[in-house]
Amino acid sequence: MKITKDLYQGSLALLTDFYQITMAYAYWKSGKANEVATFNLFFRKNPFQSGFTIAAGLDYVIDFCRNFHFDPSDLKYLGEMKNKDGALTFEPAFIHYLEKMEFSCDVEAVEEGTVIFPHMPIVKVTGPLVQCQLLETPLLNIINFQTLIATKAARICVAAKGDPVLEFGLRRAQGIDGALAASRASYIGGCTSTSNVMAGKLFGIPVSGTHAHSWIMSFDSEIEAFKAYAVAFPEKCVFLVDTYDTINGVKNAIEVGLWMREQGHELFGIRIDSGDLAYYSTIARKMLDEAGFLDVKIVASNDLDEHIITSLKIQEAAINVWGVGTKLVTAYDQPALGAVYKLAAIKNDYGVWEPKVKVSQQSIKINIPGRQEVVRFLKDGKAIADMICLEGALDDSKEFLIIDPNDSTKRKKIKTTNLEVVPLLKTIFKAGKKVYRRPSIDAIRINAQANLQQFDKAHKRLVNPHIYPVGLEEKLFEMRTSLVLKMKNYEGE
Numbered sequence: 001m002k003i004t005k006d007l008y009q010g011s012l013a014l015l016t017d018f019y020q021i022t023m024a025y026a027y028w029k030s031g032k033a034n035e036v037a038t039f040n041l042f043f044r045k046n047p048f049q050s051g052f053t054i055a056a057g058l059d060y061v062i063d064f065c066r067n068f069h070f071d072p073s074d075l076k077y078l079g080e081m082k083n084k085d086g087a088l089t090f091e092p093a094f095i096h097y098l099e100k101m102e103f104s105c106d107v108e109a110v111e112e113g114t115v116i117f118p119h120m121p122i123v124k125v126t127g128p129l130v131q132c133q134l135l136e137t138p139l140l141n142i143i144n145f146q147t148l149i150a151t152k153a154a155r156i157c158v159a160a161k162g163d164p165v166l167e168f169g170l171r172r173a174q175g176i177d178g179a180l181a182a183s184r185a186s187y188i189g190g191c192t193s194t195s196n197v198m199a200g201k202l203f204g205i206p207v208s209g210t211h212a213h214s215w216i217m218s219f220d221s222e223i224e225a226f227k228a229y230a231v232a233f234p235e236k237c238v239f240l241v242d243t244y245d246t247i248n249g250v251k252n253a254i255e256v257g258l259w260m261r262e263q264g265h266e267l268f269g270i271r272i273d274s275g276d277l278a279y280y281s282t283i284a285r286k287m288l289d290e291a292g293f294l295d296v297k298i299v300a301s302n303d304l305d306e307h308i309i310t311s312l313k314i315q316e317a318a319i320n321v322w323g324v325g326t327k328l329v330t331a332y333d334q335p336a337l338g339a340v341y342k343l344a345a346i347k348n349d350y351g352v353w354e355p356k357v358k359v360s361q362q363s364i365k366i367n368i369p370g371r372q373e374v375v376r377f378l379k380d381g382k383a384i385a386d387m388i389c390l391e392g393a394l395d396d397s398k399e400f401l402i403i404d405p406n407d408s409t410k411r412k413k414i415k416t417t418n419l420e421v422v423p424l425l426k427t428i429f430k431a432g433k434k435v436y437r438r439p440s441i442d443a444i445r446i447n448a449q450a451n452l453q454q455f456d457k458a459h460k461r462l463v464n465p466h467i468y469p470v471g472l473e474e475k476l477f478e479m480r481t482s483l484v485l486k487m488k489n490y491e492g493e
């Protein structure tokens with residue numbers, strides 16, 4: 001699926017912050033461009049105060065990396081860029097260097113649909129410093145948004161407790177690309193379908209929908225409108241019942257439902273889009289059941305999110321299908337995930353990896369240095385802890401001490417005997433060549449469900465979830481601490 005190619009003509013290499021290009025130039029000028037580095041993409045806090053996050057966006061990252069090049073028009077634009085003094089910003093030899101640049105990095109990543117947590121590398125890029133650096137902004141742009149929306153969708157689906165959730169967000173989404181990416185991520189997170197027809201075509205997601213108030217308003221009566229719709233769509237026909245008066249709308253839907261039955265068709269559902277959804281759905285259910293429409297579904301919509309759905313469930317609202325738009329695709333009420341992309345290690349002149357750390361006053365902002373792996377420990381199919389360790393650590397031992405990166409008093413001993421040890425990072429590119437077979441969107445969605453099944457419901461509850469343990473393996477923790485102390489001394493603090 002060439003989403004980036006379908007959406008945009010040519011290269012996306014300029015879809016980056018200007019400072020990535022100026023750094024690339026400065027790396028090149030100072031002879032550092034081809035030093036080999038590893039960068040990690042990770043986030044520091046689950047969004048929405050959630051107990052988990054769902055990874056999404058890798059498919060776009062793959063397209064981006066495969067398509068990574070500067071087009072003649074990009075090179076012309078950069079090559080003609082001038083400083084205030086009128087001098088060219090970039091030497092022609094650098095523009096030539098960009099022209100010849102071919103993506104040659106190794107990329108490891110957590111597969112889409114995987115449950116992920118703060119601090120763990122989700123994408124790990126190793127290659128020439130310049131290339132790694134140029135990937136920072138686009139990778140963050142892609143992963144931050146899709147991961148955020150997949151997580152929101154998963155939370156909404158947790159609240160819906162297995163009822164279908166239809167994504168209705170296109171009209172309120174953040175632009176065209178935001179809408180498409182949101183539809184894709186929502187499906188990964190567990191939504192059943194999208195109303196966005198282009199997303200259906202591009203991603204192979206099921207599309208579905210009902211009808212709007214305008215359909216009813218264009219007729220002289222609601223009954224006429226329902227009948228005409230039933231003629232056009234005798235199967236899977238859903239009537240919007242709240243244009244004028246919801247109770248009367250349900251009566252009319254029943255009348256037309258009986259008429260459909262005479263023709264050998266069954267009404268599929270009704271939709272309620274305003275008012276007290278618990279009250280109206282309960283009355284509608286009673287009316288439908290009494291009229292012999294026990295299987296007719298009740299779809300609800302109107303500014304829903306995981307919290308309103310939970311409340312409606314507690315109120316025993318008779319809603320079977322949830323249509324969710326605005327608050328899903330705009331990630332209400334957390335507009336960004338906040339994942340970052342940080343240098344973790346550089347290979348020195350002797351071919352030895354040197355870990356790199358960014359010191360911060362806020363301990364949560366200190367990155368994890370070195371070349372890392374991430375593993376999940378499962379006991380009888382249930383996830384019990386995740387460990388971030390230095391590469392090769394798993395070959396050395398069967399017993400580990402993992403330490404909370406932000407609180408060294410929180411520790412857990414892990415003996416791997418009788419545990420399933422699942423490495424989370426998969427190789428996606430090797431020296432610029434894709435070696436990963438992309439799963440279908442349905443396989444990704446199933447992966448998300450299967451992953452969520454591995455976690456205790458305490459981690460999945462929507463409010464004050466139990467924190468899942470993710471720790472740094474002791475040696476990594478100690479290396480990080482001593483490196484931070486060394487860098488602080490170096491700075492004279």
Ligand SMILES: Nc1ncnc2c1ncn2[C@@H]1O[C@H](COP(=O)(O)OP(=O)(O)OP(=O)(O)O)[C@@H](O)[C@H]1O
Nearest residue numbers: 273274275276277278279301302303304308311312
């Ligand atoms: N029983 C309920 N419990 C909790 N929230 C509800 C309930 N019924 C509706 N809501 C939510 O309350 C919010 C506002 O509903 P309100 O009744 O004000 O909308 P409305 O004015 O009827 O709708 P519209 O403006 O689309 O005509 C919506 O987010 C809706 O999902």
Ligand SMILES: O=P(O)(O)OC[C@H]1O[C@H](OP(=O)(O)OP(=O)(O)O)[C@H](O)[C@@H]1O
Nearest residue numbers: 168273301302303304323324325326327
């Ligand atoms: O509420 P959302 O979660 O975004 O779901 C999508 C909304 O879009 C439609 O409304 P419409 O555009 O007709 O606006 P209105 O219902 O607010 O008048 C639909 O009837 C839903 O209410």
Ligand SMILES: O=C(O)c1cccnc1
Nearest residue numbers: 168195208209210211325
């Ligand atoms: O199909 C629907 O019912 C629908 C689609 C988009 C927005 N609101 C409702």
